[in-house]
Amino acid sequence: MSFFTGSSGHTWQPTTTSDTTVLSYWLNWRFFFCALWILVSMALAFFLIFKYEGFNRSTSSGGENQGEEEETGLVYADEAWNTCLRGIDPSWLLIYRIICFIVLLALIIASVAADGGVIFYFYTQWTFTLVTIYFGFGSYFSLYGCSIKPSKYGSNTVNGTSLDQEYTRKIAGLWGYIFQIIFQTCAGAVMLTDSVFWCIIYPSLMSKDYGVDFLIFCMHTLNALFLLGDTSLNCMRFPMFRFAYFVLWTAIFVIFQWIIHVCVALWWPYPFLDLKSPYAPLWYLAVALMHFPCYGLFALIVRMKHLWLSRSFPGSSQFVP
Template sequence: MRFTTGGSSTRSWEPAVTADTSDLHYWLHWRVSLCALWVLGCMVVAAYLIWRHEGPGADRRPGAAGGGGKDPRPGVLYDDEAWRPCLRDIHPAWLLAYRLISFFVLLSLLIVIVISDRGKIFYYYTQWTFILVTIYFGLGTALSIYGCSKIADENVGTSRTDIELGSYVVGGTAAKPNVEEEDGTREIAGFWGYLLQIIYQTNAGAVMLTDCVFWFIIFPFLTIKDYNLNFLLIGMHSVNAVFLLGEAALNSLRFPWFRIAYFLFWTALYVIFQWVVHASTPLWWPYPFLDLSANLAPLWYFAVAIMQLPCYVVFRLVIRLKHHLLTRWFPGSVIRG
């Protein structure tokens, strides 16, 4: 049996085809129905969370969080939060530099993976997530450039006003605009800002799920098979998490709990993609626990569905720890997202 995890290697294993997945009888088994129930259940929960909490009318829906105060919607995002660091003393250019370097490194790895694996890159959840992380840093870089240019324009306008009024401004003050304005006067983020937020929180769960499944489930199997890890495998299952955690430490993006819905949709979309591919062509499954012919398939699908919750919660706890430490160490500079 050969088994691969998405990286090229002279010693890899692909699972053998256990059944003809293009045969209609394969999909009429009770195991398939039960696995489909888990996937459908995740999608229904995700759709409900988005309907209840997302969008401008969410605060008027029954049971929605908020309902008063300055910030009635937990999912609201302000324009500057997409490109401003978590501390006022850090210039947005530093976040821009971090995102640009991360994007360059991830894109370089992605190009190498495409050259190495070609069409197989779209066959694994790992690569799907890796592509999404790369897209996030690319979009984040673009929004950081927008933010830095906005600050530069504000500084130029402030300098001209000061010159006209004959006033003196202490150097560097204009580079740190006040963000403690009333929420009613702050500009709400547009489409690209919310897209960045959604991809960010999708990545948070997907990266944790990818790396946990690889290092705690797949890797022990590879060790038994005397498998030699290569640079691409290590990079895909570690660099993405390192860069995303660094991003989480620097940015001021919020992390509302209900956007786990997009992570659930992302995982369900991958599973449905695999089902469509296998229903069309008899192929081996990229991950053994996706094989619907196995007696334990419903248990595996249920386990992966449940694993999504702790994977998302762990990243959310990291964000809470970050805010706790920043509030303690930099009380006068921290920007609460």
């Protein structure tokens, strides 16, 4: 049973403030406004996905880049494994991704061994696991790319177009789109996770004499650092509309928490999720608004990288403008 319940010596568990299984906890104006924020956010997210996502229209171009204006959500197959510069061999990205995957997986296993399965009750571990999955998929795509690059792509490519003009860039399949979606979801989620922890939760823990051990420190730093390192090497784009998946990721976590608390009187993983507080709608709205700067910061980093590469290495950059 310790796998599911964990150890209170490692995991911070606030006390249960009220019985969340009674109807009065949910049938009130506080829950109404919190649910309204979530439903409106999800509706707008689905609208953006259906309007801009490219995997359901990618076959219309016949798998070729014909020089026409590209759809915002288009993803090319080699974006999952190619590097940002011709001078950087994709094998370096492969090595980096394998190392990150092993380290992140080891940290998850160590956290489960220390605290039990209760760690997956937290948004941090949801995001950390998603980042681990990203590097697992990335290792596979990089391995595949390294195996086909010498024979199918060669070394004479710039921005996905061969110097002899005979190469046509293939559009990614479903898994290529899923990989891109995971990348952009992780980008916003790691920024939100780390910023909320270090700026909101950590100060409150220090005031109550809670310590931050090695695993907690790694869980709230390495996810962002490793993803930024991958971003510096890969040639993946960052269209802003995929902000929608980040919103859905957080909304699913909140709904998951609501479902659990309807069934079981349990402590909340984060105090600002507690619907008993009269400030709950403001807390929910504040966290929702934090999604914009968190996602925007990562998008800005990607844009700055692309701008710098296009100016400093105009003949070697391999990202899609």
